Amino acid sequence: MRLWHEFNKGIIKQNPVLRLVLGMCPTLAVTTSAINGFAMGCSVIFVLLCSNIIISLFRRVIPIKVRIPVFIVIIATFVTTVDLVMAGYFPEIHKVLGIFVPLIVVNCIVLGRAEAFASRRSIISSIADALGMGIGFTLTLVILGSVREIFGSGTIFGADILMRFSYHKFGIMLLPPGAFIALGLLMGLMNKLTKETS
Amino acid sequence: MELFLIFIGAVLVNNFVLTRFLGICPFLGQSQNMKLAFGMGMSVIFVMTLTSITTNLIHTYILVPLELKYLVTVSFILVIASLVQLVDIVLQKLMPMLHQSMGIYLVLITTNCAILGLALLNVVKEYNFAKSLVFGFSAGVGFTLALIIIAGIRERLELADIPKPLRGFPITLIIAGLLSIAFMGFTGLVKM
Structure with a gap:
């Protein structure tokens, strides 16, 4: 039951992007299409899961004073792994995500979870926390990516939706302004919906 | 001439915050008022210039000759972390006045x-x-520009009647x- 709670909280109640307002840079930058958002989300889930496990395992060994540099090195190692694997197997997506793959190192979600959760809890609850937060992040990215893709190019995950109705592409949704405005409205919608249910 | 184009390109055309989406967290978090935004901006310009030089030297003289390019992410983040720490200590010793106004942002x-x-x-x-x-x-100047503009707007916005959500x-x-x-109006000003 407690594990379910640790897992569940990341998805809506403490959604990293819409609630905690963490990890905004990749959220805005890579969501030009749903598939890009999904790829970014998966990379973050992997890094979050691995770093949470390692940090939770070593939490009694790491000296308190140097814990932040230690966390950063652990995180950076996994980020480099993701970066190289992605460059090897998915070169196209790697090209689109560009410097935002190595920038997962400074993604506040990963370091924030390491500091606030994994460094003081058991390994099992750290895994649940990492999965919940990661999935919450991925969901937000996929939703934002879908919205921008539907309006900007009339497709979702590359599949045609609006184009058959001779839809006039709303190109600005794919450009930086579209990202800011779409995320702002999504956040407002989330505030409105959760306030009414609670 | 090329250097001037880089300057214009980084400040206006490919602004770090508004076009490249870098540094969004402080952009949203430290922009409630002008004074805060200005302090943050100045610290960022300072640290960015220093980082840019240091990482460039490390990349050209250590990582490339030793063929350690895959360590770029790890080494850069460590260099940045220690550099910020160093700046913090040096400022505290040499310019305590400046440190008092800039210190909180450095962390x-x-x-x-x-x-x-x-x-x-x-x-x-x-x-x-x-x-x-x-x-x-x-890049630092561009960041500061965006931060100050948004802080100015947010100060006015406190008087506006915004829908609650x-x-x-x-x-x-x-x-x-x-x-x-x-x-985006600046696009095409410089061909990068």
């Missing part, structure tokens, strides 16, 4: 993705020493979107 800068992003962009664009120096400085971050993001449209 936040380590996890500012604009700094690491800048270091990585220098590598991607294969800038040499002089270009990295200019690029670092102008949009208050706080959502309205700031929407304003940033409108600002970003304005900055």
